[in-house]
Amino acid sequence: MKAGLSRELIALRAAKELSEGMYVNLGIGLPTLVSQFIPEGMEVTLHAENGVLGYGSITTEDSEMDIDLVNAGLQPVTLRPGASFFNHADSFAMIRGGHIDLAILGGYQVSEKGDLANWTTSLEKVGAVGGAMDLACGVKRVVVLMQHVTASGEARIVRHCTYPLTAREVVNTIITDLAVIEVVKEGLIVKEIAPGWTPEEVQAVTEPELIIAPNLKEIAL
């Protein structure tokens, strides 16, 4: 199969969802990469569930690493001027009270109604829900980053999620290696498509019927 966007390019495209003044939570994994691509000069405040607003970037410099200062993925991070610390209840009040403007999360599956499955593929094994359900339900806007298909080629954008759900009808935008898709009442609208791909080819690896935006564009970075 021909290639779509790399992980870095998916993160770079996701960074275009950011705007001045936003409070943003980045999920563990691919979404964390978005922090490297915040446009120069734009003030975006990053929130981590474990009680910090205004962390900077992930650091591997010994002189900057502090065992007391980590993001929700337990990675050492730096602080930006104006940062603040707070307890877990206040941190989740920011999430559950709708104060966070945007969460960029990873995903295993998204349904045509915007249901999200992103924390486990089976309830049979010991998994970890963490803050995924709170984020998906609570923040103002949810953007999901994922590969368009699984390693074995199955669609991740499906009619109904078969993996255990994180939350119902919460996803606003899906960004994959092949397309940018908006979830609206009428269904899934393909707004942008990876260079070298046709809408028919993207449809072929997507379970529900896609609506092709009249002004469909190539993904620009």
Place this chain on the structure above:
Amino acid sequence: MIDKIMPSIELAIAGIKDGAVIMIGGFGQAGTPFNLVQALVEQGAQGLTVISNSISQAAPLVENRRVRKLIASFPIWVDRTRPNPLDEQVPTGRIELVMMPQGTLAEAIRAAGAGISAFYTPTGAGTFIEEGKEKMVFNGKECLLELAIKADVALVKAYKGDRMGNLVYRMTARNFNPLMAVAAEFTIAEVEEIVDVGKLDPEIIVTPGIFVDRVVKAPKRGEWIYRKEG
């Protein structure tokens, strides 16, 4: 004179009974009272119910088979290659594992401390979390009734404390600690430094001494287990 300072970690943990419900603060390594947890393993209490965010806080007790029930939001290691004692003890029924969304867990602890018995939240509606829970619709959103979670004892880790039990924390090592200090009948705090009364600025005290019963100085523990992006 009020003096909550304990001379040793062993005395600080003394008196915890078999079957007790124990909250343990911390998120990953940050703010986890490793010294108190280790002392509790040595003290020997069995059949415990543990409430903690993740496996990081509960692991020594689980590995030594002291835990009957674990309530947590992230009961696996972030480094998934590390052996997890729950993989053996949950399927065999040795431990009852109750997994909760992290925000619901934090709020359930906060509520207990504030004397609130239960609350409704949309988090978890339509997922496995809703099983057996009462539902109500508020503003068009289906919500689940979640019960407050209290404990007999909270083990917390703070940065500095004084003999009155006032505590301050450092950076993201705060996390669940102040909530658990309020939600438990009896709170034991390990601190990196004990300071004289009056040295902590009243404006910045996070946990007032009313919520704390014992304070003990203990060495800061923990080592980097972070992973690079992956």
